[in-house]
Structures are given as C-alpha cells and as structure tokens.
Amino acid sequence: MIRSLLSLFTIGLVTILGLSLVFSVVGTAIGLASFLLFRAAPVLFVGWIVVKAFEKLRGPSVLSDADQRWIEGD
Secondary structure, X not given: OHHHHHHHHHHHHHXXXXXXXXXXXXXXXXXXXXXXXXXXXXXXXXHHHHHHHHHHHHOOOOOOHHHHHHHHOO
C-alpha cells in the first residue's frame, strides 16, 4: 500500500517537474518571438527603408565596371 502510494507520488512529482520544464521552454520561445516581432522587427524595417531611400537619393553605384563584375562573380 505504501509502496504504491510512493510510486504514484513519484510519478506525479516527475510529471509536474517535466511539465514545468516544458512550459518554461514554451514561454521563453513565445517571449523571444514576441520581442523579435514587436521590438526588433520594426526597428530593422525602418532601417531598411532608410537605407533604400539613401540608395535612391545617392544614384547609381560609384563602382567601376571591373569592380562590379568582380562582385557579381562574372
């Protein structure tokens, strides 16, 4: 009787510890994803727009034809 109660207690304890570990990993993943989506992504998007605007204002590339061919791998 005591043995079966202790085994059930042990199984319950291991289950609770396992679930807490799983929930902590899932919570960390959701927190990281929300941080990247709502904090980092808008900053990167605005920076990308600024870079594209400067590229349009600056005009065509100032690289020589030989440099451009080397970059493109031709």
